Amino acid sequence: MERGPGGEAVVGDGRNRWTMVHLDDLADAYVRVAESGLAGEIFNVTDRSRFTVLELATAAARAAGHKGEIGPLPLAEARKTMGDFADALALSQHVDSGKAVRLLGWQPRHGGFLDEVEVFYRAWKARQG
Numbered sequence: 001m002e003r004g005p006g007g008e009a010v011v012g013d014g015r016n017r018w019t020m021v022h023l024d025d026l027a028d029a030y031v032r033v034a035e036s037g038l039a040g041e042i043f044n045v046t047d048r049s050r051f052t053v054l055e056l057a058t059a060a061a062r063a064a065g066h067k068g069e070i071g072p073l074p075l076a077e078a079r080k081t082m083g084d085f086a087d088a089l090a091l092s093q094h095v096d097s098g099k100a101v102r103l104l105g106w107q108p109r110h111g112g113f114l115d116e117v118e119v120f121y122r123a124w125k126a127r128q129g
Helices: 023-036 053-063 074-081 086-092 098-104 115-127
Strands: 002-004 007-011 070-073
Touching: 007 053, 007 074, 007 086, 023 098, 053 070, 053 086, 053 115, 070 074
Parallel strands: 007 070
Antiparallel strands: 002 007
């Protein structure tokens, strides 16, 4: 999140979507690939959630105790401080893990980010010290 004119903000209009996967599910996919013998293959893995960046940022802010609004920060404004990275944050992603499901028998065990956002925040906070 970037700080916007009225508080916290997401770059762009917030309707873009980011692909997410839990670290445990990613590790499981790596092990399956390593044990598969499928050399040279490329696999995408995702928890299949399709939440918007604004939904993700709002959930994370609430888990951290933020009471204010989370709003959009126009891309042109974000570019002034973030340069080209602002464009990367405004991209919408769609990744399909069907190949990993078919060839590796991989399935995500964790739900989407919103399902566990409070746990993720507490874990992050505990690591901070």
